[in-house]
Amino acid sequence: MDLQEKLKILADSAKYDASCSSSGSNRKSKHGVGNTALSGICHSFASDGRCISLLKILFTNCCIFDCKYCLNRRSNSIKRAIFTPEEVCSITLNFYRRNYIEGLFLSSGILKSPDYTMELIIKTVSLLRHKYHFHGYIHAKAIPGSSQKLVKELGLLVDRLSANIELPTENELKRLAPNKTSQNVSSIMNYVNQNQSKKYVPAGQSTQMIIGATKESDLDIMNKSASLYRSFHLKRVFYSAYVPINKDSYLPSIICPPLTRENRLYQADWLLRFYHFQVKDLLDFKHPNFNTMIDPKADWALRHFDEFPKEISTCSYYDLLKIPGIGVKSAKRILTARKHFTIHFEDLKRMGVVLKRAKYFILCNGKYFINHKWFQKEWIEKNLVLEEKIEKEENNMEQLRLF
Amino acid sequence: MNHVYVYDGDYLSLLNTIFYLLKTNQKVENIKPENYSPTLFENIIHFNIPKQDHLLDQIIQSFGISVARAMYYVFLSEEEKKELLLYYFVYYALKYRKKIMYQRNLKCVREVLRISNYVLHESHKLKGFLRFQELQNHLLYAEMSPTNDILFLLSCHFSKRLKNEFWIIKDVKRKIISIYDKKKFVILSEREFKLSLEKENDQEKMIEDLWKTFYNTIGIQERKNDRCRMNFMPKKYWKYITEVRDEL
Numbered sequence: 001m002d003l004q005e006k007l008k009i010l011a012d013s014a015k016y017d018a019s020c021s022s023s024g025s026n027r028k029s030k031h032g033v034g035n036t037a038l039s040g041i042c043h044s045f046a047s048d049g050r051c052i053s054l055l056k057i058l059f060t061n062c063c064i065f066d067c068k069y070c071l072n073r074r075s076n077s078i079k080r081a082i083f084t085p086e087e088v089c090s091i092t093l094n095f096y097r098r099n100y101i102e103g104l105f106l107s108s109g110i111l112k113s114p115d116y117t118m119e120l121i122i123k124t125v126s127l128l129r130h131k132y133h134f135h136g137y138i139h140a141k142a143i144p145g146s147s148q149k150l151v152k153e154l155g156l157l158v159d160r161l162s163a164n165i166e167l168p169t170e171n172e173l174k175r176l177a178p179n180k181t182s183q184n185v186s187s188i189m190n191y192v193n194q195n196q197s198k199k200y201v202p203a204g205q206s207t208q209m210i211i212g213a214t215k216e217s218d219l220d221i222m223n224k225s226a227s228l229y230r231s232f233h234l235k236r237v238f239y240s241a242y243v244p245i246n247k248d249s250y251l252p253s254i255i256c257p258p259l260t261r262e263n264r265l266y267q268a269d270w271l272l273r274f275y276h277f278q279v280k281d282l283l284d285f286k287h288p289n290f291n292t293m294i295d296p297k298a299d300w301a302l303r304h305f306d307e308f309p310k311e312i313s314t315c316s317y318y319d320l321l322k323i324p325g326i327g328v329k330s331a332k333r334i335l336t337a338r339k340h341f342t343i344h345f346e347d348l349k350r351m352g353v354v355l356k357r358a359k360y361f362i363l364c365n366g367k368y369f370i371n372h373k374w375f376q377k378e379w380i381e382k383n384l385v386l387e388e389k390i391e392k393e394e395n396n397m398e399q400l401r402l403f
Numbered sequence: 404m405n406h407v408y409v410y411d412g413d414y415l416s417l418l419n420t421i422f423y424l425l426k427t428n429q430k431v432e433n434i435k436p437e438n439y440s441p442t443l444f445e446n447i448i449h450f451n452i453p454k455q456d457h458l459l460d461q462i463i464q465s466f467g468i469s470v471a472r473a474m475y476y477v478f479l480s481e482e483e484k485k486e487l488l489l490y491y492f493v494y495y496a497l498k499y500r501k502k503i504m505y506q507r508n509l510k511c512v513r514e515v516l517r518i519s520n521y522v523l524h525e526s527h528k529l530k531g532f533l534r535f536q537e538l539q540n541h542l543l544y545a546e547m548s549p550t551n552d553i554l555f556l557l558s559c560h561f562s563k564r565l566k567n568e569f570w571i572i573k574d575v576k577r578k579i580i581s582i583y584d585k586k587k588f589v590i591l592s593e594r595e596f597k598l599s600l601e602k603e604n605d606q607e608k609m610i611e612d613l614w615k616t617f618y619n620t621i622g623i624q625e626r627k628n629d630r631c632r633m634n635f636m637p638k639k640y641w642k643y644i645t646e647v648r649d650e651l
Contacts, residue, residue: 003613004612004613004616007613007616007617007620008616008617008620011616011617011620011621012620014621015620015621015622015623016623028563029563029564029566031566031567032567033565033566033567033568034564034565035563035564037530039527041527041530041531042531042635043531043532044531044532044618044636044644044646044647045631045632045635045636046618046621046622046623046632047619047622047624047627047628047629047632048622048623048624048626048627048628048631048632049626049628049629049630049631049632049634049635050622050623050626051635052618052621053531055617056621091613094610094613095610095614095617097535097537097543097565097568098534098535098536098537098543098610098614098645099531099533099534099535099545099561100534100614100645100646102531241626243623243625243626244625256625257625257626259626333507336505337505337507337508339505340502340505340506340508341508347507347508350507350508350513351507351513
């Protein structure tokens with residue numbers, strides 16, 4: 001099998017992993033090639049609009065596990081391939097020197113045993129770092145079930161280490177991925193969390209959950225994310241809309257991946273990490289799923305309508321963050337600007353604050369953007385839904401074709 | 404008759420002109436680089452003032468480093484009236500000093516912020532989108548045609564990243580090149596340095612094909628979203644991006 005075909009097979013098998021970020025590490029080049037940029041750099045964008053910053057490949061797509069949702073499961077009859085460590089190094093270096101990529105993302109199917117696979121990954125990465133003096137970004141997958149000694153060794157070589165939790169609840173994991181246990185994954189996360197430093201996994205760890213392959217609600221998913229952020233200080237939890245690749249009685253029969261739901265989860269994820277929201281603010285047992293028509297923050301605002309409208313010139317930073325359409329940057333800009341002059345609606349616009357959603361929820365010097373009698377929940381809700389619809393149509397989202 | 408003040412074309416000379424104009428309290432209608440072609444109704448004024456090298460330090464000290472950077476980025480932009488904008492900006496900066504950037508209700512402050520961000524964003528994008536090809540003797544060569552003059556910013560980035568390589572980056576639009584010799588880079592105009600490069604190369608073709616294979620495989624068919632891709636990777640850059648060039 002030539003290199004071209006191998007790369008095709010092993011990139012194809014790796015593409016369902018959502019993570020591609022290359023940020024958070026500040027590795028300097030001493031001798032040899034490469035460094036990393038703290039902000040991360042996107043090098044290209046694939047036909048699905050997702051960024052390509054790392055050479056995302058599997059070491060091999062041979063796998064002894066039989067996870068129902070996975071393309072590479074043992075019971076699928078697909079073409080299998082395996083790289084040699086030297087091949088991975090050569091492709092990575094050749095791509096890196098030409099500025100195609102920011103670094104390497106190396107994952108793998110389980111060959112023989114978790115430990116054996118981990119050793120192969122370590123061998124490859126250590127070759128890159130020590131023989132070829134490569135100082136670019138490396139994101140490696142820790143194989144669940146491998147020994148702690150190997151997790152330790154790999155963490156010293158890479159910028160980011162991740163282990164995928166795949167599904168939010170233990171029961172569903174048992175049903176769809178009989179060979180995996182969440183215990184294995186969390187023990188890796190725990191170890192990385194306790195040892196993380198400038199030398200060990202400098203860019204931190206991340207994980208991924210599959211959305212829509214099981215019946216879990218958004219509440220289950222968000223609770224899981226929140227607990228992961230809390231207990232293991234993850235940099236990111238990625239949500240990956242389930243793409244129906246395998247036909248299986250265990251799996252739902254859908255045609256399109258649930259992209260809107262994925263989008264809502266990311267929005268809510270941001271609210272947890274940067275906007276001081278709690279899961280219980282956003283969802284509860286009565287409303288276990290996000291509103292598909294309105295984004296989570298606007299939805300929250302409508303449910304807490306008596307807290308609005310908020311006065312821009314006096315309300316606190318935390319209150320500013322609760323206003324739909326106002327992000328961290330805008331809130332900070334408002335804070336500094338209002339010390340220097342009185343803010344009117346036009347000033348907000350000029351400062352780059354997007355008023356599309358925010359205007360319904362704020363007062364500037366006691367004034368609403370139109371006559372105050374329009375400040376009514378139903379009217380605002382209608383407008384928000386309409387605007388979101390227009391935005392979606394503009395973006396030509398796949399779901400709308402189904403409606 | 405409009406009075407147009409001209410400067411040498413480099414940043415320091417522009418700063419000199421601006422500070423001189425402010426000091427002497429002259430009425431300013433426009434400031435342009437030397438090589439600009441005036442219209443019939445314009446009266447060109449060129450001063451021969453000694454260059455003051457300390458101006459840059461003075462700006463950093465009195466306005467702060469981030470303001471100094473933003474001003475330089477504006478200079479690198481293609482904005483038509485950037486010189487005049489910087490003139491007004493310096494006028495207000497001398498008044499507000501380090502607090503100038505908070506004065507977002509001033510148009511010149513907003514414009515400086517907008518334009519400097521635009522230049523910085525483009526340079527960040529090109530850090531990703533620039534594509535090298537390997538020529539003989541391991542020389543890496545890249546072409547680009549950015550909207551703003553970001554060759555210097557990019558050269559700084561790549562002199563750290565590709566420290567132990569020889570590379571050349573060419574700005575096709577401005578006809579300038581940056582050459583790096585494993586120690587430092589110099590920026591030359593094409594007139595000063597004639598490039599003669601042989602580009603066809605089997606090994607290079609193989610690696611480009613490998614990359615195109617990867618690129619075409621990694622997108623998920625079920626999530627295809629051309630609009631999203633275009634937002635992040637505007638078509639104006641495609642001509643020089645190996646993996647999408649053929650789609651043009």
